[in-house]
Amino acid sequence: xxxxxxTLIAPVIALLAGLLFGVGLMVSGMANPAKVLSFLDxxxxxxxxxxxxxxxxxxxxxxxxxxxxxxxxxxxxxxxQLPVSTAIxxxxxxxxxxxxxxxxxxxxxxxxxxxxLGAGYPKAVGFVAAMVAGMAVxxxxxxxxxxxxxx
Amino acid sequence: MLIDPGNxxxxxxxxGGLVIGAAAAVLILFNGRIAGISGIFGGLLNxxxxxxxxxxxxxxxxxxxxxxxxxxxxxxxAEIEASWGAILAAGFLVGIGxxxxxGCTSGHGVCGLSRGSVRSLVATATxxxxxxxxxxxxxxxxxx
Numbered sequence: 001x002x003x004x005x006x007t008l009i010a011p012v013i014a015l016l017a018g019l020l021f022g023v024g025l026m027v028s029g030m031a032n033p034a035k036v037l038s039f040l041d042x043x044x045x046x047x048x049x050x051x052x053x054x055x056x057x058x059x060x061x062x063x064x065x066x067x068x069x070x071x072x073x074x075x076x077x078x079x080x081q082l083p084v085s086t087a088i089x090x091x092x093x094x095x096x097x098x099x100x101x102x103x104x105x106x107x108x109x110x111x112x113x114x115x116x117l118g119a120g121y122p123k124a125v126g127f128v129a130a131m132v133a134g135m136a137v138x139x140x141x142x143x144x145x146x147x148x149x150x151x
Numbered sequence: 152m153l154i155d156p157g158n159x160x161x162x163x164x165x166x167g168g169l170v171i172g173a174a175a176a177v178l179i180l181f182n183g184r185i186a187g188i189s190g191i192f193g194g195l196l197n198x199x200x201x202x203x204x205x206x207x208x209x210x211x212x213x214x215x216x217x218x219x220x221x222x223x224x225x226x227x228x229a230e231i232e233a234s235w236g237a238i239l240a241a242g243f244l245v246g247i248g249x250x251x252x253x254g255c256t257s258g259h260g261v262c263g264l265s266r267g268s269v270r271s272l273v274a275t276a277t278x279x280x281x282x283x284x285x286x287x288x289x290x291x292x293x294x295x
Contacts, residue, residue: 006202006204006205007204010181010182010204010205011204011205011207011208012208013177013178013181013182013205014178014182014184014204014205014206014208014209014212015208015209015211015212016177016212017174017175017177017178017181017182017186017209017212018174018208018209018210018211018212018213018215018216019212019213019215019216019219020170020171020173020174020177020212021170021171021174021175021186021188021209021212021213021216021257022212022213022214022215022216022217023167023170023216023220024167024168024169024170024171024172024173024174025167025171025216026167026216026217026220026225026227027163027166027167027170028163028164028166028167028168028170028171029160029163029164029167030164030167031217031227031228031229032228032229032230033229033230033231033232033233034229034230034231034232035158037232037286038155038158040282040283040285040286041286041287041290042152042283042286042287043152043287043291044153044290044291045153045154045155045158046152046153046154046155047154047155047158047159048154048159048161049158049159049160049161049163049164050164052160052161052164052165052168053164053165053167053168053171054168054260054261054264055165055168056164056165056166056167056168056169056170056171056172057168057169057171057172057175057261057265058168058172058261058264058265059168059169059172060169060172060173060175060176061172061175061176061261061262061264061265062265062266062267063176064172064175064176064179064180064265065179065262065265065266067180068179068180068183069266073183074179074180074181074182074183075180075181076181076182076183078182078183079183080179080183081183081184081185082179082185082266083185083253083263083266083268085253085270086268086269086270087270088269088270088273091251091252091253092251092252092253092270092273092274092277093252093273093274093277094251095247095248095249095250095251095252095253095274096248096252096259096273096274096275096277096278096281097248097277097278097280097281098244098247098248098251098281099244099245099248099249099252099255099278099281100248100277100278100279100280100281100282100284100285101241101244101248101281101282101285102240102241102242102243102244102245102248103241103245103256103278103281103282103285104281104282104283104284104285104286104289105233105237105240105241105244105285105289106231106233106237106238106241106242106245107231107232107233108241108242108245109188109245109249109255109256109257110188110189110192110245110249110255110256110257111188111213111255111256111257112229113242113245114188114192114210114213114214115213115214115216115217115227116217116227116229116231117214118213118214118215118216118217118218118227119217119218119221119226119227119229121229121231123231123233123235123238124229124231126235126238126239126242127238127239127241127242127245128242129242130238130239130240130241130242130243130246131242131243131245131246132196132246133242133243133246134242134243134244134245134246134247134248134250135189135192135193135196135246135247135249135250136196136246137243137246137247138193138246138247138250138251139193139196139197139250
């Protein structure tokens with residue numbers, strides 16, 4: 001039985017969290033790919049701003065996750081779904097490597113691309129469409145693998 | 152290493168980072184979920200699933216933030232230098248790569264490092280390294 005918490009309150013909180021995340025990306029300058037690429041260009045005219053974004057986010061985040069680890073349930077009484085995997089796998093490393101190449105090519109990672117899409121940039125729309133295609137290929141490969149394992 | 156003083160924005164970037172951290176804090180403490188954009192977004196392609204509502208709501212907020220900012224007279228500036236070909240290749244690599252890695256800059260970079268996860272540290276170090284390398288090859292070896 002779905003209750004009001006999961007059907008209504010949790011989505012409203014998620015909406016606010018998404019808004020806050022987007023505002024943070026805009027204020028930090030990270031919704032601008034040129035600024036991200038200036039961080040990734042270590043041997044050029046380097047802009048260390050991205051490191052300050054990470055420092056700020058991790059400062060607040062580490063307090064939140066410290067509290068989250070000590071509870072089984074969230075404030076809304078929902079299960080605290082912290083990741084359990086600690087394995088360093090080829091999937092993790094090769095996937096991250098491919099992601100980094102794409103990040104370096106365009107200066108977009110998923111969050112900033114969605115913010116730039118909301119701001120109406122056609123290239124951000126194209127990037128997100130290609131990102132969906134990449135994610136869909138992952139789903140299709142994983143489903144095909146699961147199907148052959150069950151056959 | 153030459154720091155570019157004209158574009159370096161430590162104050163705004165630190166402030167924006169604190170806000171991003173607050174967003175991740177809200178999502179884990181109230182909903183018990185990780186603020187990982189690639190997982191929230193990509194998970195929607197793994198249907199059917201029963202937790203579509205909060206995922207869509209989060210994404211509406213993220214995409215809606217610049218819309219609301221625009222209504223308030225503040226534009227979200229994005230200078231996109233990459234060609235259309237590079238944009239499409241990059242989007243595809245980011246999509247498939249983040250799904251295999253189970254996370255991106257937010258899930259591994261912000262949330263994972265905040266949890267002290269070694270797995271997320273390896274992921275973050277890897278995508279930072281290939282990101283640095285890609286920009287170096289493109290701007291300094293290929294010249295542009």
